[in-house]
Amino acid sequence: MTETDREAPAGIIADIPLALSFDWRWKLAIAFAGALVLLLVFGMAQPVLFGIGVWGANVPYVWGFDLVNYVWWIGIANGASLFAAILVIRRHDLRTSINRFAEGVALFAVICAGIFPIMHLGRPWLFYWTFPYPATFEVWPQFRSTLTWDFWAISTHVIVTTLLWYTGLIPDLATLRDRSRSLRSKTVFGLFALGWRGSVRHWAYHQTAYRIVAALVLPLILIMQSTVAFEFATTLVPAWHDTRKPLHFVVTGIASGLATVLFIAIMLRRGLSLERYIDDEDIELMAKLLLAASLVIAIIYLEEAFTSVLSGPLAQETLLARLFDQFAGAYWAAILLIVVAPQVLWFERARSSLLVCALASASVLVGVWLDRFSIVIGGMQGDYLPSVSGTYLPTFPEWALLGGTLGLFAGFLLLFVRFLPVISMFETRHAEHGDGS
Amino acid sequence: MSRAYGILAEFDSADGVVAAIRAARAAGYTRLDAYSPFPLREAADLLEQRTLIVPVIAVTAGLVGAAIQYYAQYWMNAVDYPINVGGRPLHAWPAFLPAAFIVGILWASAASLIGMLALNRLPRLHHPLFDAPGFERASQDRFFLCIASDDPKFDRAETIRFLERMNAGRVQEVAA
Numbered sequence: 302m303t304e305t306d307r308e309a310p311a312g313i314i315a316d317i318p319l320a321l322s323f324d325w326r327w328k329l330a331i332a333f334a335g336a337l338v339l340l341l342v343f344g345m346a347q348p349v350l351f352g353i354g355v356w357g358a359n360v361p362y363v364w365g366f367d368l369v370n371y372v373w374w375i376g377i378a379n380g381a382s383l384f385a386a387i388l389v390i391r392r393h394d395l396r397t398s399i400n401r402f403a404e405g406v407a408l409f410a411v412i413c414a415g416i417f418p419i420m421h422l423g424r425p426w427l428f429y430w431t432f433p434y435p436a437t438f439e440v441w442p443q444f445r446s447t448l449t450w451d452f453w454a455i456s457t458h459v460i461v462t463t464l465l466w467y468t469g470l471i472p473d474l475a476t477l478r479d480r481s482r483s484l485r486s487k488t489v490f491g492l493f494a495l496g497w498r499g500s501v502r503h504w505a506y507h508q509t510a511y512r513i514v515a516a517l518v519l520p521l522i523l524i525m526q527s528t529v530a531f532e533f534a535t536t537l538v539p540a541w542h543d544t545r546k547p548l549h550f551v552v553t554g555i556a557s558g559l560a561t562v563l564f565i566a567i568m569l570r571r572g573l574s575l576e577r578y579i580d581d582e583d584i585e586l587m588a589k590l591l592l593a594a595s596l597v598i599a600i601i602y603l604e605e606a607f608t609s610v611l612s613g614p615l616a617q618e619t620l621l622a623r624l625f626d627q628f629a630g631a632y633w634a635a636i637l638l639i640v641v642a643p644q645v646l647w648f649e650r651a652r653s654s655l656l657v658c659a660l661a662s663a664s665v666l667v668g669v670w671l672d673r674f675s676i677v678i679g680g681m682q683g684d685y686l687p688s689v690s691g692t693y694l695p696t697f698p699e700w701a702l703l704g705g706t707l708g709l710f711a712g713f714l715l716l717f718v719r720f721l722p723v724i725s726m727f728e729t730r731h732a733e734h735g736d737g738s
Numbered sequence: 739m740s741r742a743y744g745i746l747a748e749f750d751s752a753d754g755v756v757a758a759i760r761a762a763r764a765a766g767y768t769r770l771d772a773y774s775p776f777p778l779r780e781a782a783d784l785l786e787q788r789t790l791i792v793p794v795i796a797v798t799a800g801l802v803g804a805a806i807q808y809y810a811q812y813w814m815n816a817v818d819y820p821i822n823v824g825g826r827p828l829h830a831w832p833a834f835l836p837a838a839f840i841v842g843i844l845w846a847s848a849a850s851l852i853g854m855l856a857l858n859r860l861p862r863l864h865h866p867l868f869d870a871p872g873f874e875r876a877s878q879d880r881f882f883l884c885i886a887s888d889d890p891k892f893d894r895a896e897t898i899r900f901l902e903r904m905n906a907g908r909v910q911e912v913a914a
Contacts, residue, residue: 495861
């Protein structure tokens, strides 16, 4: 190994955050994301100022875009987290290139997800009432309500993902501190590196703690995603009142998380010329995993139809309504985009094309969003009410929330790419050293 | 230079520093630490660095957190502020479980990551080693072995000679 080779792992990745300026494409992208964040501010201000009457939700469609988008984002967050945690526990080589930004994706997605239940409350400024604090009214939250589960699950996810992500970053921040040329970046990276000096004793504790938390993330994610599903299952809506919901949400959530990670991997590789770190093998492996996830979803869809047929007339009726009534388009488009489209990844030529892989992952992401739409909106067509009228049509403030959270996610991601190492430098050195431990 | 923190030797390979640790242990040095740009399990094993305390912290904190969360829900909903909702049981244990489990994981994760920093005595923004010229490569591509001056066997000249025999690139005294 030559001197330059050995320098390289720290070199290329570290040079990105240490660069003094970034090219115009990044600036354009961040400006676009910033504009969407302004849209988010608009979308959040509307229900705050005028109440949730500005949304299209009304009886029987009491859950609208707020819950569709919440379930979509939380699935992405949980899927990406789960994927990252499994790679760490299995000590898989893919973790070197993927983990850092997969954890970032999870963190940014869960922040986007958290916005929706808060807005859904109707009076979002009182969201802290779900936390049991000694209030002057001397009342406590009602823990038999599923709403409180969300509070614990989302806040735990945010804290644990942030801590895990930051812990993984500490040694890399120390590298940036030591490579900085300007006093300002040396100071900032130095403060956040907490004085890390690479002692092998510190490394031993660091790695043990990191792996333990990765192992704890597994049950956390499965329970959290199931909890989201239970919030549906514990209602009386016939299409939701069903014990198979957690399975459906976990499986589709994993697929959307995988699709996001694959999509971002391709963007990073193209945008930052990281071919050496996110190589063809990594992309191909993720494409295969996405294909597998899509096949599992095919089984889940069949199982859904099968259980409904066995469950009696009401369940059959609600399924038929989802399949053939006014929101049928969402159901069939979801199947097309999640189950059918990714089948192209059976072909090696398709897996080796970045464009095809990016399109396949985007297709799964859109498909899972439509799946959420079909469950939330399509599921509420069948109710116990003797007569219902009207339909659900999202209004502009609702679209603003969706577009705004997409912008917030993109903005976080762009800032992360600009100021932090997107690939773990110490894991890269470790892998190049050839010691698998 | 009045009092030294220790003697620092630089190596350009992981194998070099591992061999040096082995030799230093054999020579009877006990106050050793090595620095590496990535986790070096072999070196940690040689230094007899045990990490069992981390899972112990995680399990303890997780159980305590879950118990507190469960009891808090029980006490608030069944004792301090009971509300009769259609005759449903006040102590609704199945509804209390998800939050108890999730918060248990929160405690376990936070305790093991923050505990890891505490065990490592971090944050500590300054350290005598940062004054050593060339030590910034410890976070990039160089490996270091430091024999501390409070080692019973520490003798300035003798320790420098010992480390120089280890094929070290640069051997220097670090001021305290």
